[in-house]
Amino acid sequence: MVSPSPTSDQAPALGRAETPIAFIQAIATAYTQRGLRVDEALKKAQIEPKILKKNNARVTAMQMELFSGLAMQELDDEGLGWFSRRLPWGSYGMLVRASLTSPTLGLALGRWSRHHGLLTDDIHLTLTEHQGVATLRLEEARDLGVFREFCVVSVLRNALGVACWLTDSRISLTTTHLRFAPPAHADSYRVLFDGSTHFNADMNALQFDAGYLALPVRRDEAALKQMLQRALLLTVRPYRRDRLLVERVRQTLAQHPEHSRNADDLAAWLNMSARTLHRQLQEEGASLQQLxxxxxxxxxxxxxxxxxxxxxxxxxxxxxxxxxxxxxxxxxxxxxxxxxxxxxx
The missing domain is CATH 1.10.10.60 (Homeodomain-like)
Known part of the structure; x- marks a missing residue:
């Protein structure tokens, strides 16, 4: 996981406490399994140790990011105890670097998923496309025990964060499938994933419009170095713009053919200029005539x-x-x- 490199004088920013304490408890368990004390990391993240005993407690996203970043360094494990072997610091950054040369998101995510198997065989990631729906699936190859929920949620969110960062775009999920039962903090999933979330499903997976897979990769090695230098946790929140204009155009052409006589009519229907329409389609690797x-x-x-x-x-x-x-x-x-x-x- 591309993660923060916190310093001792950092203080969490104010925000709503939406992150379930269960994820903090899981990290604390990883410390215990390694024979290490968690107190100092909790203190730096301004998390009171006593709330670890309150199963309905929450922390802020910044506290979670700060605490997990400290833990990854102190445990030297970006997997935070999920897997049967540690993922040394920089493992997930290596996966992102291996995907940078891909021309499209589909190829980049495919590489990311395959290369993840080089880090651990405890889970398997696959990307498929069927009838216009892309599915990023996570299969559990062994019992992940107390880390199950934390691992599945974190890996899927990290993959989504990577996809958003690579394309510099917000990727809207249609559905999240999770094989485990709804936890006590199930209401937090409206923050963790957009779209609908289904528990007790037959797979762990994120589903989204397959049109995103054709988006070009917009990042390069310089951008990766800058991102790693700034040490930001990859999330989907910074990405406000959904670049999937292709699908909007396709739907308009199919459902409102009266607005497809020329680019000016179509652009007006979509509340943009014809010039912007052509430019954004070109950025997404398509043309109006192709659509x-x-x-x-x-x-x-x-x-x-x-x-x-x-x-x-x-x-x-x-x-x-x-x-x-x-x-x-x-x-x-x-x-x-x-x-x-x-x-x-």
Whole structure:
């Protein structure tokens, strides 16, 4: 985990106490297992030792970051006791560095997940995409014991933080799945993860729109060195901008074709200028024409397979001025003529 390097004179910033004491208790357990005293780290993070006995207590996010950063250094374990072997200081930074050369987030997260297996085989991370949904899954290869919840939540949040940092974008989750039962502090999960959270699920996973996987990686080695020098814990909170304009455009083209005649109409519908529309799409690795073609192709395929409408009518509904231009475009998209595609289905 890319983590803070706190000093003894740091004081936690004020904020709402939303972080469950269960995570502080887990770190304290790691100290005990290593035969180390936790008192000094608690003091530096301004956490009263007596609240460790109050299972309904909370600490602030800053206290959590400060305490976990101290613990990682004192334990020399960025896994904070989760795994059967320690993850020496810098392990998670190495994973991020290995992903920097990836052109897109999908490739970067795939590398991050595979390389995580080099650090420990106690858990396995996989990234899949199906029907427009990306799933980052965490499988437990052994019993994580008292560290289970803390480990699963931390690794998934760190992966999400890495994804946001690499793309300099806020990535909105649709669903979080967790295999364990809802804990007493289940209400804290509205802060830990956006979207809906399902406990007692059949997997541990984060799910989000697969369109994010096409976002370009915006960071480089210089940015990584700066980030590590500043020693900030990766979180999703600094990333206010959701760069997934591609999906908004795709939905508009499909649901409101009357606004897709030209870039000016579409941009006005999306409350931006045509210049901004083209620029942001280019930043996300797409173009308006590509998206138009994609939506038209999907619509044409559906009409050919599900209806017996003549080609001329389908051409009009898909947005072509005549049947010949539709046939030519469909051949470019699929390598088949529309009638051949319909007959072969």
């Amino acid at each position: 138009k073609d994609s939506v038209r192709e999907q619509r044409a395929r559906a009409l050919l397979l599900r209806t017996r409408k003549p080609l001329k009518q389908i051409a009009t509904e898909v947005g072509f001025s005549n049947e010949k231009s539709f046939i030519r475009a469909f051949k470019t998209w699929t390598g088949q003529a529309p009638e051949s595609f319909r007959q072969s289905a």
